[in-house]
Amino acid sequence: MAENASTDLLWVASNRSYNRGPSQSKERFHAVHTPILLKQQRNELNVSDSKSPEKVIIIGSGPAGWAAAIYAARANLSPLVFEGAITNENSQNGTLPLGQLNLTTEVENYPGFPAGQLDGFLNSALSERRLKYDLPPVEAEKHAVTGPELMNLMRQQAENFGTRIITDDIAEVDFSQKPFKLKPLAGEEVEGHTVIIATGARANYLGMPSEDAFKNRGVSACAVCDGALPRFRDKPLVVVGGGDSAVEEATYLSKYASTVYLVHRRDELRASKIMAQRAIDNEKIEIMWNSQVDEVLGDDENGMTGIRLASTVDDSKKELEAGGMFLAIGHTPNTSFLNGQIETNDKGYVVWKKSFRTDTSVDGVFAAGDVADDNYRQAITSAGTGCMAALDAERWLADQGLE
């Protein structure tokens, strides 16, 4: 099978220096890697190669998209995946191909990947091209699989079973008629009998350069994913937000941290009464009322070491020592390209119309992963619903006699 060598990326460590502290395993191996597009994006598979109308078109390239692709490909549906475009906008939004996990370092909670000597496995499982261009050199040292490693493995697995991949965004859809019409950013329209939306949801950040500088080196948007890592243990930690998820994250982190500062702009939490009371009652949680983060503090050697807080009611500022900062100010599901054609909930997430099925409000369109999940938002749940969506699409095609 031809290699879908669609991304001429070279992953290079950004200017940030590596933290090689012995207790900070997640940082030890990889600094934040920034994709740099060396040459013009080159699609070996053109949309004109499309077997229009396609049986299954998958939009998105996180765990949900690749799990859906693996299942659909193994069912001989020859899925076509739009994995996202390599653009500055996607880089800034954290929506480049391979999804959110590609932005993180070690993933300790994805079943099947205990820390180990992964270099031999990765070097044999991944194509030379992916090893050369899409990953930093695989560390020989024992480690838990990193996000980029896991995502490249998933993509490779989908490709091995015959998935066709186009490195582009779907910019517009027309779900008003069948087959459905999808318009990529560049290139011709494609048609599909079924569509699986697996475009994820991006975490909201405050948008400060110092916050960006310490992402993966203290700054995180996922306490459940990162909270148990050694670098956060027994240290003061900061949670930003005032809603239910902020309280949930603070409560979760209080199991590991020495203190959790819950930074909130107002003098009252937005969280439900019961959740707010839980935060107030927790001895390890200190609520920093009427406060906002003014700057994330730190250095190259240690990563984040604290924050500067600014009052929202006067001009006062103060510094707090902290080993980590967790953003809990919401997520934005990547649904703008749907242009209102699929029902979403009040937070903008795609709504599943049937219990324990991935059907959306449009017959023949399915959704999987974070884009339809405002609750769990984990790699394993995304992969699980990706599998469900592929099986739902396969059954739908069979019912229509289109298999």
Ligand SMILES: Cc1cc2nc3c(=O)[nH]c(=O)nc-3n(C[C@H](O)[C@H](O)[C@H](O)COP(=O)(O)OP(=O)(O)OC[C@H]3O[C@@H](n4cnc5c(N)ncnc54)[C@H](O)[C@@H]3O)c2cc1C
């Ligand atoms: C920093 C960080 C660390 C995390 N760590 C963990 C962890 O340790 N364990 C864990 O279980 N979870 C972790 N998560 C959560 C996990 O990454 C997500 O739950 C998971 O990636 C969601 O998968 P998904 O397939 O739904 O979508 P995503 O991973 O969000 O991927 C969707 C991708 O689809 C593509 N896309 C978007 N729009 C379009 C479009 N219009 N056309 C074509 N393509 C498009 C983009 O490339 C986008 O990135 C972490 C998240 C973050 C941000």
